[in-house]
Amino acid sequence: MKKLYKKILTGAFILLFVFLFKLPSIDAASCRIGVSAPSSAVVGQSFKVTVTVSGSASIGSWEYTLSYDSSKVRLNSGQLHVVDYGNGSKTSASYTYSFTALTSGTATFKPVNASVLDYSSTNECLSSTGSASVSMKTRAEIEAGxxxxxxxxxxxxxxxxxxxxxxxxxxxxxxxxxxxxxxxxxxxxxxxxxxxxxxxxxxxxxxxxxxxxxxxxxxxxxxxxxxxxxxxxxxDPINVKVGGKNYTIVRKSGQVENIPIGFTETKITIEDQEVTAYENKEAGLTLVALKDEEGEVSLFIYDAKTKKFSKFNEVAGSGLYLLILDEAEEDIPYGFKKSSVKIGNDKVTAYRYVLDDDKNYYLVYAQNLQTGDKGFYVYDKEDASFQRYYENLDNSKNTIIMYLFFIAAGLLLIVLLIILISLFKKIFTKKERKIEKYQNKINKLKEKLNKEENNDNDSYDIESVDERPVIKKVEDDFEVPKKSRKERKEELREAKKRLDKQKPKYRKLSLEEDNEDDDF
Structure with missing residues (x-):
């Protein structure tokens, strides 16, 4: 009996020892590595993949390598092989990757060669490793479904x-x-x-x-x-006709979604019925909503005196709220001609500068709905903006153009004067050259006479010959109308006779011996 008790006590002791030995393993930390990604992606577009390392207690260190099929996706960012450490309080860590889908199919992302150690015991605590799959299709494949x-x-x-x-x-x-x-x-x-x-x-x-x-x-x-x-x-609907089109007056308030800037709701009477209207005291305008046969509601200008309606062409741009008017109450600026331009959905009266080929700028006559002032505005068709037109600035522009014209005309006149002076100078130079030519002829004649004097041993001085009548005669030829060849020969004979009288011993010579006389 005692032996039986001993066996029972021994068995109980062994069981208690085993239980105490195994108890730490029951409380050991559990760790895992999970992967998250979108279920689908479009070929050619990028998507995110996130890897998360986590534990039931503080994780000490971990390591993994993210595997994927590089023929199906391309890595854009992220470190594939990760080795990292904890600080004693960290229970999880996440890493994000960016991939681009390259082709249709399924791409799977899974950590391999993974290890996670518990911070306290430094024992391996990795219990599971997850993965994620992404279905990739082209846009055409997706839309086909x-x-x-x-x-x-x-x-x-x-x-x-x-x-x-x-x-x-x-x-x-x-x-x-x-x-x-x-x-x-x-x-x-x-x-x-x-x-x-x-x-x-x-x-x-x-x-x-x-x-x-x-x-x-x-x-x-x-x-x-x-x-x-x-x-x-x-x-009792109130029917009106504007521009040949049938409308019905909208009498109730709250039927207009966007009331124009500067207008407030009021009540007026039309055909003995109270009608909702919108008034702008600064501009002196009253608007009434009309509905066409298609059910479209639009605002029209109502003239209480004439009981007529006209289209409300409101435009906005550059902080201005304008009402485009068909007829200008002021004189159209000089140099502009009447035209038209489409602003928004409406074609309105406009004016274009006759000397300007740019079709993006127009002049329109409008009323400022914020101030009530009327005047001309420059409309830029390209960016749909408006700017107040100042005629004084335009006149200044014209003045500058006029000054430039006068400067150009003055320069042209100076050039013409220079050309004329050059022509006159050329003419006078030609005359001087002709006089010089005749002087050369006289000098040649003197040389011939001197040679004859030397041959005859005569002491007569050729310098004593009075050549002034001949030179004077040559100069006179350029100041009087051109004479005939016969008259010039006669004059030369007279000159020769005078020389013969002064020098009776000389052999008679003729100026006609010089062939250059034909150039006279």
Whole structure:
């Protein structure tokens, strides 16, 4: 019996020892490495992959290498082989990578050669390693799988009945709401859950016709529009005609979405009925909303004296709010001619400078809706901006142009004077050359006479010959009209006779012996 007790005690002791020995392993830290990535990606685009190292207790050190198929994706950023350490308080660490999808297929990202050590015991604590897969497709492959269903499954107007009854293939309907209705609720559901719908819900409506469009867009992108011509009944509508087009006056307030700058809501009377209007005291203008047969609401200028309507051509640009006027109340600046230009959706009267080939700048006559002042403005068609036109600046520009013209004319005159002076100088130089030519002829004659004197041993001095009559005669030939050849020969004979009288011993010589006499 005692032996049995000993065996039992020994077994219990052994079990207790084993339990105590195994207890630390039960409390040992557990660590893992996980990977997260998007489920899909488009070929050619980049995506992120995140690797997270975590533990149930502080992690001491860790190491891993991220593996992937380089033929399917390209690494843009991130360190593939990671070796890092903890500080005793860190229980997780994350690393982000950027990849670009290269081709269709599936790319798998998984840490390999991984190890995580517990901070306290420095024992290996890595219990699991995760991975992530990304399905990659081209844009065409993705869109090929999109639904093209853009039909409606139902369409209704709360409180009204559609005519005809709804059918997915019928795109236009009519409905009527009672007097004083200001809002309509449109309900619709798509036949395909991937399609989107716009134009439903609570919508503001006005008296008369309201055109409501419900647009269904399929996942693939195709659109289909369902139209509801919703009419709100009204008592005694006020009908007017502007520019040959029929309109109905919108009497109730709250029917205009964007009231122009400088205008405030007021009430006026038209055909003994109270109508909502919009007044600008600075500009002296009153606007009334008119609705056309298509249900479009627009603002028009109302003249209470003539009871007529005109189009309200409001434009904005460069901080200015202007009303373009068809007729100018001031004189059109000099050099401009009447034309037209399209501003926004409207074609308005404009003026262009006749000497300017640039078709981007126009002059328009407008009223400033903030101050009420009227005047000319320069409109830049390229950037749709406006700037006040100052005629004084334009006159200064013209003055500068005039000064430049005078300067150019003066320079041209100086050039002409220089040319004339050069011509006169050339003429006088030619005369001097001719006189010099005759002087040379006389000198040659003297040389011939001197030679004869030397041969005859005569002491007569040729310098005593009075040559002034001959030179004077030559000079006179250039101051009087040109004489005939016969007259010039006669004059030369007379000159020769005078020389013969003064020098009777000389042999008679003739000036005609010089062949250059023909150039006279």
């Amino acid at each position: 999109y639904s093209r269903n853009n039909n409606l499954a139902s369409l209704s107007v709360e409180g009204a009945e559609l005519s005809p009854s709804f059918n997915a293939s019928t795109l236009e309907y009519s409905a009527t709401l009672p007097v004083d209705t200001t809002k309509a609720k449109i309900n619709a559901t798509a036949a395909d859950s991937t399609a989107t719908i716009s134009g439903t819900g609570e919508i503001d409506v006005v008296d008369g016709l309201n055109k409501i469009e419900v647009v269904v867009t399929a996942q693939h992108g195709e659109k289909k529009t369902y139209v509801i011509n919703l009419t709100v009944e009204e008592l």
